[in-house]
Structure formats: structure tokens, C-alpha cells
Amino acid sequence: MWIVELTFTPAPERLAARPAHRDRLTALHAAGAVRAAGPLADDSGALIILDVPGRAGADEILAADPYFRTPGVEVRSVREWSPFLR
Template identity: 45%
Template sequence: MIAVILAFSDDPARLELRPAHRDRAAALHEQGVLLAGGPFEDQTGALLLFSTEDMTVVEAALEDDPYYSAPGVEVLTVQPWTIATGGIPGRD
């Protein structure tokens, strides 16, 4: 899996792109590329977990969605992630 962590600022420009961004995320989920994604409760950022170990797939998804380069959105981390404890149903 690959984890992506985003940071949000108070710039409202990102909110205009959010509906299309969520549609893209839903499509990636349906394709099995995105396991889960969503904002932190305090709206300071978000976490996305991609169901792939192929960094080029994740990079392409980030490049294809204008939301990730919008004012108010910063991609902080894109890195492989491994479950050490617990599990995700269907992924064990």
C-alpha cells in the first residue's frame, strides 16, 4: 500500500475542486486502486491509502486530479506503508 498525507490551509479555492476530486476518488476506489481516503476530522488535511505498491500509479492519480495542486492543498507525504498490527478485511 501507499499512503498519501495532505495538509489543508484556509484557502477556499480547494473547495471549488472538491466535488470533482471526490468523484475521481470514488472512481479509483471502484477500480480497486484507492482503498480509502478522507479528511481528518479537524479539516487540517487528509489521508489516502492506495491499494498498490506501484508508485507510478499513485503519482498518475495525483497528477490527474487538479485538487492536489490547488491553492490550499499540500501533498506532505507519498510513501509505501505496511500494516504491522491489525489488518484490513479482505487485505490480510
Template identity: 40%
Template sequence: MGTFAVIYTYGTDTDTERDAIRPQHKDFLADLHATGRLRISGPIDSGAGALLVLEGESAAEITSALDEDPFRKHDLIADRSVREWTIVFGGLR
């Protein structure tokens, strides 16, 4: 099992729609967290994006899981980067 850092960059002028969809987005993330896949997440760049850290077998698996995010389904994410992350110091456990 690997650790993956995911960066979302939200589309411009999507604040109002993100506010409307946010409860569904948060429920989706809460479900991933409850299963242990999502370790941490939160907004970055003054809310222009988000950082998510997940555990999974591959970047493809993480990408597939995040395709179900309501923000993604409503085209509110302009860019998404999924990168395997090797933790050298500290930890998430």
C-alpha cells in the same frame, strides 16, 4: 501490488477554493475507488489534510495517478507524502 499511505496537507487559506473544487475532487476519488485502487480516504487534522490508502505497483505509479486530482491541479495541496505501507495486523479486504 503494494499498499500505499498518502497524506495530503492542504495549503493555508484554501478552504473557500477547496469547497468550490470539492465535487470534482470527490468524483476523482470515487473513480479511483470504483476501480479498486483507492481503498479508503478521508480528512485528517480537522480538515487541514487527508489520508488516502491506495493499492498500486509503486509509489511512482500512485504519485502519477494522484497528479490528476483536481485539488492538486488547482494547487490546493501544499504537501503530499506517498509511502509504501506494510499492513501487519488487520486488513482492508
């Protein structure tokens, strides 16, 4: 699994791009590639938990979604995660 950590700024482009991004995450969740996703309570960023094999799979998801290149959105980190409870 992979944890993607995002940070946000108040750029209006981010808010305009968010509905399409959430639709994409919803489809990936239905397919089993996204386990959980959502903003931090203070809306300063978000976390996405991906269940894909290898870093290449995580990078492919990030590259396919224009949200991750939108002004106001920064991919802070992509880290492998090994949960012992699922």
C-alpha cells in the same frame, strides 16, 4: 499500498475543487485503486490509502487529479505502507 498525507489551508479554491476530487476518488475506489480516503477530523488535512503497484502508480493518480495542485492543498508525503491486516 501507499499513504498520501495532505495538509489544507482555508483557501476557497480548495473547497470549490473538492466535489470533482471526491467524484474521482469514488471512481478509483470502485476500481480498487483507493482503499480509503477522507479528511482529518479537524479538516487540517486528509489521508488517502492507495492500493497500486509501485510509487509510479501513486504518482500517476496524483498527477491526474488537479485537486493536488489546487491552492490550499499540499501533498505532505507519499509513503509506502505494508499493512499486515487487510
